[in-house]
Amino acid sequence: MPETQTSAIAILPVNDIPQAEQFFALLGFFAQNKGVAEYRILHSQDGAELHLTQAVPGWVEAGRNPFGLYFRRPDVDALAHVFAGQIIEKEGPSLKPWGMYEFAVNGPDGVLVRIGWPARA
Numbered sequence: 001m002p003e004t005q006t007s008a009i010a011i012l013p014v015n016d017i018p019q020a021e022q023f024f025a026l027l028g029f030f031a032q033n034k035g036v037a038e039y040r041i042l043h044s045q046d047g048a049e050l051h052l053t054q055a056v057p058g059w060v061e062a063g064r065n066p067f068g069l070y071f072r073r074p075d076v077d078a079l080a081h082v083f084a085g086q087i088i089e090k091e092g093p094s095l096k097p098w099g100m101y102e103f104a105v106n107g108p109d110g111v112l113v114r115i116g117w118p119a120r121a
Helices: 017-025 076-082
Strands: 011-014 029-031 039-044 049-054 068-072 100-106 112-118
Touching: 011 017, 017 029, 017 039, 017 049, 076 100, 076 112
Parallel strands: 011 049, 068 112
Antiparallel strands: 029 039, 039 049, 100 112
16 A cells, blocks of 8 residues: 655764664664665654664764754653653753743754653643
8 A cells, every 4th residue: 555644754864873773762763674784764653754874974973963853752751751861951851932841862973852742731
């Protein structure tokens, strides 16, 4: 049966694909097959997808990484527990002025990873 749903999928350049896979496994992502060494497609049980690609040497530097990912997830507090000690904001998950309850961590190679869900009215 052909797929009928469209989507936008991030392709994240990383320096160490296996290390990045371990990080994203904490968010429920897994590789169905390893494919080629320099490119990995990760999936989650709920149908989300993230692609990892091997970065060109010197292109992605922790502390200067311009990339960011936002994961819209209802289990913010549970994930905050998983990432305890790695959350960037000292207050942990909090309501932001833009209406999201969220927190942020440094992901692979210092990529900004935000995890949040719309605040209830």
